[in-house]
Amino acid sequence: MDVLEKMRELVNKLNEYAYHYYVLDNPIISDKEYDELYDRLVTLERETGVVMSDSPTKKVGGEIITAFKSVTHRSRLYSLDKVKSEGELYEWERRILKAVRPDGYTVEYKYDGLTLVLTYEGGQFMRAVTRGNGIVGEDVTAQVLTIKSVPLSIPFKGAVEVQGEGLMRLSELKRYNETAIEPLKNARNAAAGAIRNLDPKETAKRNLDIIFYGVNYIEGERLESQQQAFEFLKKNRFRTGHHVFCGDIKAVMDEIRKIDEKRHSLDFMIDGAVVKVNSFSYREALGYTDKFPRWAVAYKFEAEEITTIVEDVVWNVGRTGKLTPLALLSPVELSGATVRRATLNNYIDIQRKKVKKGCRVLVRRSNDVIPEILGATEYFPGNEEIAILSKCPACGFGLHFDSINLFCQNYYGCEPQIVGRLEHFASKDAMDIEGLSEMTALQLHRELGVHYPHELYHLTEADLLRLEGFKEKKSRNLLDAIQKSKDTTLERFLYALAISNIGRKSASDLANRFGTLEKVLSATAEQLLEIEDFGEIMTRSILDFFGSEYGKIAVKGLLDAGVRVKGAEVNAGGKFAGEAVVFTGSLSSLTRSEAQQLVRREGGVIFQSVSKKTTLVVAGEDVGSKLDKARQLGIKVIGEAEFLERLR
Ligand code: AMP
Numbered sequence: 127m128d129v130l131e132k133m134r135e136l137v138n139k140l141n142e143y144a145y146h147y148y149v150l151d152n153p154i155i156s157d158k159e160y161d162e163l164y165d166r167l168v169t170l171e172r173e174t175g176v177v178m179s180d181s182p183t184k185k186v187g188g189e190i191i192t193a194f195k196s197v198t199h200r201s202r203l204y205s206l207d208k209v210k211s212e213g214e215l216y217e218w219e220r221r222i223l224k225a226v227r228p229d230g231y232t233v234e235y236k237y238d239g240l241t242l243v244l245t246y247e248g249g250q251f252m253r254a255v256t257r258g259n260g261i262v263g264e265d266v267t268a269q270v271l272t273i274k275s276v277p278l279s280i281p282f283k284g285a286v287e288v289q290g291e292g293l294m295r296l297s298e299l300k301r302y303n304e305t306a307i308e309p310l311k312n313a314r315n316a317a318a319g320a321i322r323n324l325d326p327k328e329t330a331k332r333n334l335d336i337i338f339y340g341v342n343y344i345e346g347e348r349l350e351s352q353q354q355a356f357e358f359l360k361k362n363r364f365r366t367g368h369h370v371f372c373g374d375i376k377a378v379m380d381e382i383r384k385i386d387e388k389r390h391s392l393d394f395m396i397d398g399a400v401v402k403v404n405s406f407s408y409r410e411a412l413g414y415t416d417k418f419p420r421w422a423v424a425y426k427f428e429a430e431e432i433t434t435i436v437e438d439v440v441w442n443v444g445r446t447g448k449l450t451p452l453a454l455l456s457p458v459e460l461s462g463a464t465v466r467r468a469t470l471n472n473y474i475d476i477q478r479k480k481v482k483k484g485c486r487v488l489v490r491r492s493n494d495v496i497p498e499i500l501g502a503t504e505y506f507p508g509n510e511e512i513a514i515l516s517k518c519p520a521c522g523f524g525l526h527f528d529s530i531n532l533f534c535q536n537y538y539g540c541e542p543q544i545v546g547r548l549e550h551f552a553s554k555d556a557m558d559i560e561g562l563s564e565m566t567a568l569q570l571h572r573e574l575g576v577h578y579p580h581e582l583y584h585l586t587e588a589d590l591l592r593l594e595g596f597k598e599k600k601s602r603n604l605l606d607a608i609q610k611s612k613d614t615t616l617e618r619f620l621y622a623l624a625i626s627n628i629g630r631k632s633a634s635d636l637a638n639r640f641g642t643l644e645k646v647l648s649a650t651a652e653q654l655l656e657i658e659d660f661g662e663i664m665t666r667s668i669l670d671f672f673g674s675e676y677g678k679i680a681v682k683g684l685l686d687a688g689v690r691v692k693g694a695e696v697n698a699g700g701k702f703a704g705e706a707v708v709f710t711g712s713l714s715s716l717t718r719s720e721a722q723q724l725v726r727r728e729g730g731v732i733f734q735s736v737s738k739k740t741t742l743v744v745a746g747e748d749v750g751s752k753l754d755k756a757r758q759l760g761i762k763v764i765g766e767a768e769f770l771e772r773l774r
């Protein structure tokens with residue numbers, strides 16, 4: 127076989143594998159095998175100086191271009207008419223029924239990306255063009271060439287123009303933002319920005335995708351319906367969009383509801399559904415207005431993202447003294463609710479998102495109650511920078527900046543901290559004192575001068591009766607609840623102290639690792655860092671807390687008040703009693719945290735890295751360097767099977 131034939135064969139094979147991987151999401155060979163073939167092709171291309179027009183090596187991105195050329199579309203692109211409710215959809219159908227009686231509709235996702243039209247001639251990818259004004263668009267061939275799922279050659283040999291939506295998957299966006307200096311605000315802008323980048327290598331970094339839903343122009347074959355268009359696209363190896371055929375408008379509405387329900391679980395953004403008359407002969411009869419086809423309509427869902435103005439930024443002081451900025455917004459409707467405020471995690475977040483007072487920002491409804499600001503979108507004259515605070519807005523005390531967050535260190539005198547701590551102390555997973563709400567905590571502090579949690583245990587009925595809204599019964603109940611909380615566990619006690627960065631899980635880890643309060647109090651940095659999932663920041667928070675004036679008074683005060691802390695149950699007779707266990711690699715029959723819980727229950731302690739103190743290493747699949755270290759130190763290593771055996 128001559129070298130060119132060999133290269134042809136490699137290109138065909140690689141394209142076939144890429145199709146299974148990127149379009150069908152169903153790889154048929156391993157990454158390693160793919161990489162080997164790919165490297166072989168690269169070598170041959172270098173040796174011969176020949177690169178086939180559909181070679182996968184073109185997907186890494188070519189030379190920087192100087193400008194986008196204008197290209198006229200063979201078939202004009204239209205916008206879509208829009209409806210927002212079931213009533214409006216039925217209204218749209220009534221207008222259609224005046225002219226024709228369609229045989230059915232397709233319902234598709236309305237992808238929220240940017241339109242791309244790809245031209246193929248003689249089975250070869252020729253060019254990709256943006257929508258532009260619908261008549262003339264910009265040539266973005268070099269950019270689209272980098273998209274892995276786009277076929278560079280197709281079986282169909284006539285001239286054809288296919289339309290799809292360029293987009294960035296949300297998982298890709300997340301991956302990209304994990305290391306990006308400047309995070310991308312949303313997937314649509316991210317995709318549009320990448321396509322409009324003159325350097326295709328930059329486009330390649332964003333790992334875009336295109337999902338196809340239309341055949342705008344075709345020579346040498348007649349398509350009769352939208353369903354046939356989808357068949358054509360699939361046969362020619364394009365990634366096709368979601369499409370369901372519905373016989374009547376009621377079925378259309380049912381499908382739209384289904385899509386609305388599942389849209390949040392998709393890996394890309396959609397902002398609605400597109401309903402299209404299926405049969406092309408009816409489409410021709412219906413025709414176009416000067417803006418959109420009469421045979422299609424977009425059913426728009428309620429916006430998930432919207433822009434509004436930041437009127438002000440205020441800072442809330444939390445129970446650990448941490449200050450969290452909260453943006454006060456001009457009220458807007460978002461997913462059926464009025465939004466007036468949004469979080470901005472910390473000062474660094476404000477800078478990264480370039481938020482100024484008075485500017486316009488993009489806001490997204492997240493799973494939390496308070497929506498999130500994605501970034502600034504527009505500035506106006508006179509917009510003010512948001513300055514870093516130097517004084518606590520609640521108490522006027524100087525602030526400490528740990529390079530991400532601001533803290534008020536006035537533990538004793540800062541009201542929101544005191545009240546927040548009392549409320550947290552009483553909460554369900556902490557000391558579980560029923561009836562001690564935020565409101566009550568505020569009263570106890572303001573009226574009765576309660577600063578520290580232990581002062582709760584010295585309250586009398588006479589004290590409570592002085593508070594507004596407290597009659598005998600309510601006072602008694604609260605006092606009883608306070609008394610009852612005196613018997614507690616180490617885990618609850620540690621959590622109740624409101625140490626920064628120590629939540630329920632870390633409190634429980636601490637209790638399990640050290641067993642008694644004395645041991646926790648005398649823990650060293652080294653010991654703390656050994657605990658799985660404990661890092662520098664958590665370790666510092668713990669040491670700082672117990673070393674502080676406030677921490678010392680708080681702990682001693684509670685013990686003096688008669689709080690009894692029951693140590694962690696250490697199962698001395700358990701199957702892992704006395705063992706210091708390290709896990710490495712992944713287990714197949716249970717998750718690592720399940721396995722760790724079992725070890726703890728059986729009296730063992732979990733460490734995160736192998737040291738001389740380790741007594742046992744449990745090794746699963748894909749083990750890392752921990753195993754080498756264990757061997758070096760001569761520590762016993764067991765596999766998953768033996769681990770399960772020991773638990774039995
Ligand atoms: P609009 O720009 O809001 O009028 O909506 C028209 C745009 O919707 C088109 O330019 C396409 O980019 C986009 N679109 C997304 N999904 C589809 C789809 N399934 N069918 C047709 N257009 C779609």
Ligand code: ZN
Binds near residue numbers: 521523
């Ligand atoms: Zn303060």
